[in-house]
Amino acid sequence: MATRFKTNFKTAYQCRECGSTCYQPVIDRAPCGALLPNGQYRCAGCRTIFTDVQSWLAPRQGLARQHQSMPS
Incomplete structure (x- = not known):
């Protein structure tokens, strides 16, 4: 049985x-x-399709503003 390690x-x-x-x-x-690859990428978790890796990494504009305005 494989053990899954949490980082x-x-x-x-x-x-x-x-x-x-x-x-x-x-x-x-x-x-x-x-x-053949079509030039797009798919997230392995949520299966969302992205046109480039930078858009996969970048936070959405609405979420970035929401996190900044929330009190800690």
Whole structure:
């Protein structure tokens, strides 16, 4: 039985929606029939599709403002 280890560190490289630290290229079938990456990425956690890795990392504008205005 595999044991899943919980890390004790935080990373800045995580999905803005769900916090997953993994993404994968989206694979589509080309007109010739081959399976090829289409230039987009999919979060491994919430399955949201992004056009580039920077948008996967970047917090949404509404959430960034909301976190700044909330009292600690």
